[in-house]
Amino acid sequence: MSNSEILAIKELKKVLYSSFNIIDMKIFGSKSRGEGNSDSDIDLMIEIDISTADIISQIYDITFDINLAYDTSISPVIFSKLELEEGPMSESPLYKVIQKEGVPI
DSSP: OOHHHHHHHHHHHHHHHHHSSSHHHHHESSSTTTOOOOOOOEEEEEEEEEEOOOHHHHHHHHHHHHHHTTOOOOOEEEEEEEHHHHGGGGHHHHHHHHHHEEEEE
């Protein structure tokens, strides 16, 4: 990852952890495997204690602002704790990939 991508991820982590009850954040996809290039986005899984439409919207807005500030392309995927513990998302192919290759930040 580039320096601006690393700084953007650090800033996003700081803002999200100070604003919401974040349980986990992991980078996955091509960037986590070291296969990304300058055009690749940064796939980011965010697990939050409780999610509402308002919280999800706020996270997307914060991510958008950080992407603009750092000229990056962070693409968040947001799961609630309940979705992963009791819902079908725990068995989804996407979540299984995140569990396999995700890099905690």
